[in-house]
Amino acid sequence: xxxxxEDAANWRLTEEEKRALVPYTAAVLLFAAALDGFSNDPxxxxxxxxxxxxxxxxxxxxxxxxxx
Numbered sequence: 001x002x003x004x005x006e007d008a009a010n011w012r013l014t015e016e017e018k019r020a021l022v023p024y025t026a027a028v029l030l031f032a033a034a035l036d037g038f039s040n041d042p043x044x045x046x047x048x049x050x051x052x053x054x055x056x057x058x059x060x061x062x063x064x065x066x067x068x
Contacts, residue, residue: 002066018066025056 002021006012013021029049036045059066 021066022059
């Protein structure tokens, strides 16, 4: 996965950047969840964000995808 993204961007990630992908995707979701807490329907707002959930879950299940 990381190689495909790197090829499309014509840019190579450093090892540190690759290691940061999983926590970064989780942090984005946590930030969104914090903002959703101020909405009228926080649960609906959170459930409308499945791509972030799926990406984080997939990265955790496939750590080899972010290794060189």
